[in-house]
Amino acid sequence: MLFWLPQVLTPAECEQIVAALRSGQFQDGKSSAGNLGRNRKANEELDFRFPAKPELDRTVMAALARNQTLDAAARPKSITRPIYSRYGVGMHYGMHMDAAVMGKQDRMRIDLSMTIFLSDPDSYEGGELSLETEFGVKTAKLPMGDAVLYPTIYYHEVKPILRGERLAAVLWIQSLVKDPHQRNLLYELSQIADTRNREAPDAADTKQLIKVHMNLLRMWAEN
Template sequence: MLCVIEGLLSTEEAGQVRHRLRGGQWQDGRSTAGALAQQVKSNQQLAPADPLAQQLGEQILARLGQHALFTSAALPEKIYPPRFNRYANGGRYGTHVDGAMMVLPGSGELLRSDLSATLFLSPADEYEGGELIIETEFGAQQVKLNAGDLVLYPSSSLHQVAAVTRGERVAAFFWVQSMVRDAAQRSLLFDLDQSIQALAGKLGVDDAEVLRLNGVYHNLLRGWGL
């Protein structure tokens, strides 16, 4: 399932983050890539331990925790702290798949990457190229969103970032371990939850059928979760 979450940050908030990132200590992005990915990766990143990256990442995590659509789609159990990257002057990231297991900074716990996320920070009209191209069961999907919008997609997907031929593309990215490991089950729960929310808005939260469906949702989550 590919899910676009519009306006996670407002345009102004995304601009403020971008402004602060201009003073960051950018490094060669290949330093954090595996042996195969190093051969197709050409970008810059902030080091995970960079204080600026940590502060901005905490702000994004706080916003995610308040966002109902993100919670519904991801059912997050663990989130890898957001990182930041920049593409310019032909920078790109060729076709790759994200690592399956990651060590969470600070805790040493393992995170299984069920979902990958990209939060676009640069206005789409300020750079050319830079599309996030995700291989799905319906073919390759090109994603280029407005500043402040986020896309969530399975970490198992082959994906790439097209070369940026004008301007620069700045983004945050992170991974999620979901309470529901199976992607098909997670997608069904998302559709069911969204339908319940829509029906509750029309019929009221105390409607008998809304309550029945809400019970079905939670019993499925109880059976499929963790």
């Protein structure tokens, strides 16, 4: 399941991040690509040694922590620090798969990928995120501050930039619930349970629904 998460970052947070990126040091994005994707990648990424990066990361991670939809959809156990990418005219990232495991010492299984869009979609042409899903090709080119969340089981690409510049923050998530179908069921149950709890918090079926939801999460969650 793909999730569109509106306003993960507020307009003020986006302005702060973009202003910092304007003065940032960028490097060839191939440096963070795996062997299978390196030749398909043509973009730039903020140097991890850039002095302002820790503050940018804190802003993004705080925004993720307060997002209830992300919590319900992803059930995060661990989230990587953001990579801030820049695509100018002619840049792209060809069809590829994200790594299944990341990290050299603290190894982390990757269950979900997230792109937070940092540019006004009208300010650039091209640059769509395109995913090959079981329901056909899906594309995302979202408003500034919005994010797309998707399971890391799909081939995907960033289409070439034809005009302007595309800025984004990308992150990866290890979920407490490994199986994507189980995560989707838990998300749907959480939405129904929340609605029912608002309408009739003391009803017997509300209590039963919450009980089923919590016990399934307990059954499927991994340490």
